[in-house]
Amino acid sequence: MLKKMKAAMFVEPKKIEIQKVNIPEISDDEVLIKVKYCGICGTDVHIYNGEYSRDQLPLIAGHEFSGIVEKVGSKVKRFKGGERVTADVNLSCGTCYYCRHDQPLMCSEMRQLGIHMNGAFAEYVKVPQDKVYVLPENIDFKGAALLEPISCVVRAAKKHNLKFAESVAIIGDGAIALMHLQMAKILGAAPIILIGLDENRMKKAKKLGADYVIKSNSNMYEKVKALTEGRGADLVIESVGLKITNEQSFGLVRPGGRIMPFGIASDDCVVGYKPLDMVLKELTMISTVAGAKNDLADAITLVQYNKFKLDDYKTTIMPLEKISDAFNVLKTDSNVLKVLIKIDNE
Ligand SMILES: [Zn+2]
Ligand SMILES: [Zn+2]
Incomplete structure (x- = not known):
């Protein structure tokens, strides 16, 4: 396997560079996912404009993604490799007051993939195994990139x-x-x-x-x-x-x-x-900030059984190399509801 991968590095506000960076090294309980599609979210627009998570730059953004399990850590039992997956990007500590009270999004250690740590506008992304969800057969990789916003x-x-x-x-x-x-x-x-x-x-x-x-x-x-x-x-x-x-x-x-x-x-x-x-x-x-706990699994179920329909979410697909242009498409064409970045893995 290659040691380097292509990634869209958000270097500073309004500046993204396609860089060759190291493929993330996984720990025992992590899974390496080969990314297929990653959606551009309003949050990414804020990061791009320097209005959000600016202190985290340079950063590989991207948190609405789908892909295939490429490699698993030594303690991972749930996956072997080859599974079609998406992931819950909200990583909380699991033991603090908020985590114990079912409010993981309030956890002071909470970090979100693609917002506080490197995400999926790249060929590979690593995720703790308990945050990875298998996709039903009838949800394709494009549709799966919409599951994270549905979970919210x-x-x-x-x-x-x-x-x-x-x-x-x-x-x-x-x-x-x-x-x-x-x-x-x-x-x-x-x-x-x-x-x-x-x-x-x-x-x-x-x-x-x-x-x-x-x-x-x-x-x-x-x-x-x-x-x-x-x-x-x-x-x-x-x-x-x-x-x-x-x-x-x-x-x-x-x-x-x-x-x-x-x-x-x-x-x-x-x-x-x-x-x-x-x-x-x-x-x-009443307010909420993201999906948490079982929300992603529930989103998957609603799409799997066609309660939640994705056909009308007209998406525009753009390659990783064009990611900077992608931020403009949403502004200029109101027919487009979502831009998905397609990652062509080498
Ligand atoms: Zn989002
Ligand atoms: Zn916590």
């Missing part, structure tokens, strides 16, 4: 606890907003209202099962009220990450309802709210 939406759903016949307003028309939409459909929510800006993506939302698709503007509050018998939505999911969209949540939720800020906002984004409204309306805010 799975965890969100476990926390916002949307029930059948409850109304939901989803603010946003990006890939993740459309995943929240599919999840709401799985849960039997009604009506499902998506609030967006882009015509192409709003059409897609309709196709994916939104009961109503509304253009984001000053009339949307009245429209959502009209669609919910004058109340407002039982649950509002903010899936953009801007000050304005977070403020809109308060105008869309019904008294007694719940608000989930989900989109990753910039570090300096501060949103005002009226405590009196919060108290008088008994509003609840």
